[in-house]
Amino acid sequence: MLQIHSTSSARVQKIILRFLPSTRPLSSKSNSQTPRCSGMSGEEEENAAELKIGEEFLKAKCLMNCEVALILEHKYEQLQQMSDDPMNQVSQVFEKSLQYVKRFSRYKNPDAVRQVREILSRYRLAEFELCVLGNLCPETVEEAIAMVPSIKTKGRAHDDDAIERMLNDLSLIKKFE
Amino acid sequence: MFLKVQMPWNVIIPADSLDAKGLMLKKAIVIRLMDEFACKKAAKDLGYLMAVTALESIGEGRVRQNTGDVLFPVVFTGITFKMFRGEIQQGVVHKVLKHGVFLRCGPVQNIYLSHVKMPDYHYVPGESGMFMNDKHSKIEKDVVIRFIVIGTKWMEAEREFQALVSLEGDYLGPVS
Numbered sequence: 001m002l003q004i005h006s007t008s009s010a011r012v013q014k015i016i017l018r019f020l021p022s023t024r025p026l027s028s029k030s031n032s033q034t035p036r037c038s039g040m041s042g043e044e045e046e047n048a049a050e051l052k053i054g055e056e057f058l059k060a061k062c063l064m065n066c067e068v069a070l071i072l073e074h075k076y077e078q079l080q081q082m083s084d085d086p087m088n089q090v091s092q093v094f095e096k097s098l099q100y101v102k103r104f105s106r107y108k109n110p111d112a113v114r115q116v117r118e119i120l121s122r123y124r125l126a127e128f129e130l131c132v133l134g135n136l137c138p139e140t141v142e143e144a145i146a147m148v149p150s151i152k153t154k155g156r157a158h159d160d161d162a163i164e165r166m167l168n169d170l171s172l173i174k175k176f177e
Numbered sequence: 178m179f180l181k182v183q184m185p186w187n188v189i190i191p192a193d194s195l196d197a198k199g200l201m202l203k204k205a206i207v208i209r210l211m212d213e214f215a216c217k218k219a220a221k222d223l224g225y226l227m228a229v230t231a232l233e234s235i236g237e238g239r240v241r242q243n244t245g246d247v248l249f250p251v252v253f254t255g256i257t258f259k260m261f262r263g264e265i266q267q268g269v270v271h272k273v274l275k276h277g278v279f280l281r282c283g284p285v286q287n288i289y290l291s292h293v294k295m296p297d298y299h300y301v302p303g304e305s306g307m308f309m310n311d312k313h314s315k316i317e318k319d320v321v322i323r324f325i326v327i328g329t330k331w332m333e334a335e336r337e338f339q340a341l342v343s344l345e346g347d348y349l350g351p352v353s
Binding site: 045046047048049050052053057060061062063064065067068071072075090091092093094096097100101104128131132135136138142143146147148 | 226264267284286323347
């Protein structure tokens with residue numbers, strides 16, 4: 001737990017710098033100690049904005065908040081059928097996550113959720129990029145590029161028109177949900 | 178980001194739960210797996226462990242010498258939550274201090290946004306305190322904030338992640 005005791009901002013800076021060593025980010029430091037996480041080499045800095053998130057995560061299937069909401073709600077219903085007091089059975093992690101995804105799902109209807117994934121899949125996006133877009137639902141091309149800078153890089157040259165078409169398709173689903 | 182990953186796991190079934198009818202085995206394994214999942218909370222490389230979605234395969238059980246339990250190596254698919262450096266996420270403010278605010282995002286409860294990383298916002302003391310900028314945009318308790326993750330840390334003792342985030346970037350800040 002971070003504890004801030006003094007009032008000077010220089011002290012706050014020091015605390016932040018201690019938390020984040022200047023050489024490399026903590027998450028890649030912890031990765032180098034686990035033999036399983038072969039994706040991130042010690043030299044490469046993790047940076048989701050450039051899609052540098054480790055090979056195994058690039059290949060993993062990412063889920064949008066709305067998809068997770070459907071899955072967790074279904075699990076919760078299953079628990080309700082099996083016991084009288086489902087809240088006792090679920091872990092804090094499950095409970096907090098269910099609350100979060102329900103609140104931050106842009107699309108509630110299962111058909112709409114399926115459509116969102118289908119539409120975004122038509123554009124050559126990495127799973128990670130697809131989900132960030134599906135979660136944050138940027139309204140303009142500029143916002144989309146700010147949220148997922150890697151769509152303009154990585155040699156796929158998504159031009160602004162393609163991005164605009166994608167955003168329009170997404171907003172149509174919202175309208176007719 | 179929520180991820181669906183396939184993971185190997187070793188499920189230990191105590192001898193007294195083993196049913197003579199093999200059909201109950203799968204159910205016993207799923208239940209044990211979910212219990213262990215819930216207890217473990219999070220893993221350093223996978224993130225927070227949320228739910229088991231499918232049991233892909235169950236290997237051959239090995240009887241453990243001293244206890245008589247059976248160990249089954251299984252492969253299952255589960256949902257995890259992990260925050261990546263450089264990722265843009267949304268969270269809710271739950272605590273306001275003079276030098277920054279604490280946010281929650283998904284299962285992560287300790288996300289710190291320092292005032293140093295809130296360009297143009299200054300602290301306004303009051304009953305609960307808040308940060309405000311010249312355009313009267315407020316950062317206070319229960320406000321939704323869009324941020325960028327600048328670092329994550331795994332706390333072994335508490336089995337949880339902490340994160341450091343920033344508002345430096347376009348389209349970041351309070352979201353109405």
